[in-house]
Amino acid sequence: MSKEINSTEIARLAGVSRSTVSRVINNYANVPEQTKQKVMKVIQQYNYFPNLSAQVLAGKRTRTIGLFMIDSGRVSGDSISSLLLARIIESASSQGYYVLTHIVRDMKDLDEARTIKESFYQRRIDGGIFIGAANHEPLIEEMIADGFKVGIVDHYLPGRMEPNRLVYNFDNETGVGQAIDYLVSLGHKRIGMINGDMNRYSGPSKLKSFQAAMQRHQLQVVQQWMLPGDFNEESGYKAITAFLKTEPAELPTAIFAVNDSVAFGAVRALKELGISVPGQMSVIGFDDHFRSSYFSPALTTIRVDFADMMDRLAKSLITSIEKGAAAFQIFSAETELVVRHSCQSMPVTQL
Amino acid sequence: MSKEINSTEIARLAGVSRSTVSRVINNYANVPEQTKQKVMKVIQQYNYFPNLSAQVLAGKRTRTIGLFMIDSGRVSGDSISSLLLARIIESASSQGYYVLTHIVRDMKDLDEARTIKESFYQRRIDGGIFIGAANHEPLIEEMIADGFKVGIVDHYLPGRMEPNRLVYNFDNETGVGQAIDYLVSLGHKRIGMINGDMNRYSGPSKLKSFQAAMQRHQLQVVQQWMLPGDFNEESGYKAITAFLKTEPAELPTAIFAVNDSVAFGAVRALKELGISVPGQMSVIGFDDHFRSSYFSPALTTIRVDFADMMDRLAKSLITSIEKGAAAFQIFSAETELVVRHSCQSMPVTQL
């Protein structure tokens, strides 16, 4: 190639002015086909690529999206974050956009936040995507105030649906409904739930969906069986342990876990405390974590099409960057019941 | 902030010239402390960040590394690629560098390669990292020829240790040795191996290490038990199936799989053909894939500290970018035997 060649040189070689080269590159209408081809030929021959920095300086967009991911622990393997990351990169890439990724362990680390902001601003990103950010994160608010287009995943902002802010959340009603429907179809009536952090979208959203589904089946939501959690495996384990310590008079026959990680912890606790799954207790998860099919028992769960979600998120953000529009959105991801071995129909005696 | 503020404005507000502002930002020596502080105060007050595009245009580095990852199928979950990706991003990030990521399903897709090259060149990256690229990939060769610093993971280039090319590979001898030592300590003498693609570094490297370890224990390498594979689960399955179809006179009592994915496939095939693991055949893997602890039986394997590797890779590449030096390297990652349930000691009768 020619790290060094520039449009002036191309112009000279093609026997035109630099302006014309620029017009060809930017697809101006009033360039005759003959001129266009002449220039293109030289461009390809010398493998010329316009310098993005110069283009940006001259007023073009950077075509860069800042991706800000909070991953307590590790994006490594045991998390769907890496899937989200990869899909966003792929989707943006296919539209000529590039992704500047920051992975942060804890949003509270101010120094890190400062660094992130600096790099985003220095590089003049066109927009940002935040995954896993807590409610009303100052960094997000600042960036929106500064005019950035921002997409937020799993961020609960009731009543704050201003423009320039895209909130990508899940339509949990269908998915949670599928889970409860399935449990009911197996004969379960005493159904409990382990929830997640109520400050994030998924917590209240799934709770509401759970309640709606139970009501649809005219089943009672027993408050004692509504266990608090925090989206991770450990919290599922603790929820069950704490619950059983209270020596409840009556146990549910099935539990809906807010996600698969919580379900893993819950099943582990149940087994350790001598309650067999699904023999004595059915457990259903949510997300279809890649571990779920290898878990013992293989976890029955609701599969969510995250890949499609992220694809649409990226596309939507880019559209909003290019067209200038931006509105609050709720996405409805496809959900699907995946039947494995952690749920079982109720013996008639227990009905 | 002030997407709009620039160094001219800062200079005006601080009562100095733009040159002085630039000197402060770039830490020039001959700026008196008093002037420096005066300027810094204004910079912080107005939350000013220099425009990277302008800096680059004026001759600075982009502080951007292109990461090129080939992931047949998905980086999503079932792969260590996502771990590598995340760690490289984190490591580069901590040194003020940013990572431009490309995920490609197949290196053969020329259009995609063209796009990648375009974006790398357009954005004037300082260097590139290639993960999973096949041998003598033209894109890599071109980039090296164009003067880029390039780091290559798992890329076997015997006799091609020119400058400007960093080849990051693993010291497999220790790890493979640990695996064989363990099998021998359990009483195994008839040990087979399922290998990977011999065109990539890991294949020949692990084979050599296997042979060395066997020789150390004065055990014979039986050619019939050296099964070909391709690093993925399917190839492990096929290797075992094909091997058993030959109705070998004698079976090995233990198998060393080139990685955990291959081991998963092998175990699955063994079970389907009625050979119990570890009852009749011990299987040991390599990598400590996150699925390994959930596999049934939980897989005994060799854990490799990939995170540390990637960290060093990124650091080394950045050093080579900044100092200009670049040489061939082999890294010795820490390895550790992880004993789970896929290996068992030999009954005395079989010894």
Place this chain on the structure above:
DNA sequence: TTTGCGTGTGAACACGCGTTCATGGGCATA
């Protein structure tokens, strides 16, 4: 006082490209 030198600073140029403005030429119409 004069000379010399070092230190701090501003003016000016370069980086590569997009875009506006002006101009020249070709063609159709009067």
Place this chain on the structure above:
DNA sequence: TATGCCCATGAACGCGTGTTCACACGCAAA
């Protein structure tokens, strides 16, 4: 042939910063 208009294209400016060069100033030495 003269006039008008549109199309194609080149010249020139601006984007924000780094860096070189030259110069003014202050102080020490002669």
